[in-house]
Amino acid sequence: MAGRRKSIGEDEKRALLQRMEAGENVSKLAKEVGISRQRLYDWRDYLRLHGNLASRRRGRPPRLASSIDEVPQLQSAVNVPSSQEKALTKARRRVRELEQKVGQQQLDLDFFREALQHFEEAHRRSSAPGETESSKSSKK
The missing domain is CATH 1.20.5 (Single alpha-helices involved in coiled-coils or other helix-helix interfaces)
Incomplete structure (x- = not known):
């Protein structure tokens, strides 16, 4: 595994996710960058849910409704x-x-x-x- 990096920018994350979606082996991709496979999947899910990969605060994420449909004001703020x-x-x-x-x-x-x-x-x-x-x- 490559040395640990301090942070990966949003553009680099998007490039990695595009490679992942194009069919590259996720394990090899993660090892190349020095992160876990799960991190790539987390970024993918976060991008789908929020529409961006901007750095988030560390710690416990805010509690979201169990379904986007339950909270109408979230529909405009989040990519549905x-x-x-x-x-x-x-x-x-x-x-x-x-x-x-x-x-x-x-x-x-x-x-x-x-x-x-x-x-x-x-x-x-x-x-x-x-x-x-x-x-x-x-x-x-």
Whole structure:
């Protein structure tokens, strides 16, 4: 890894992100500059959200609303993703929800199949030839 740099300017960050988006290997690119891969992805996400890569204050970032749509005044201040990106994000979220639901249903099915199998085995044992069936209690 190259020596640690004090800071990377916005123009250089944009150039790195363009190379990244063009398909260069992110690990090699990060190693060349002396930063982590995650830093490149963070810059990319920050650029998409804020529209610039101006230096930010160090420390905890300000708390943003969970969805840009929830705060109308943010829509004009922040580059809002295109309608296709919004639709894709919404579709991915729905797919994730449905996959979780299908997974839970599969667990339920497996549980009930196993319970039914145990019940059927117990029923077969009690009704096998030579076995005595349970009778009603003589106590009333």
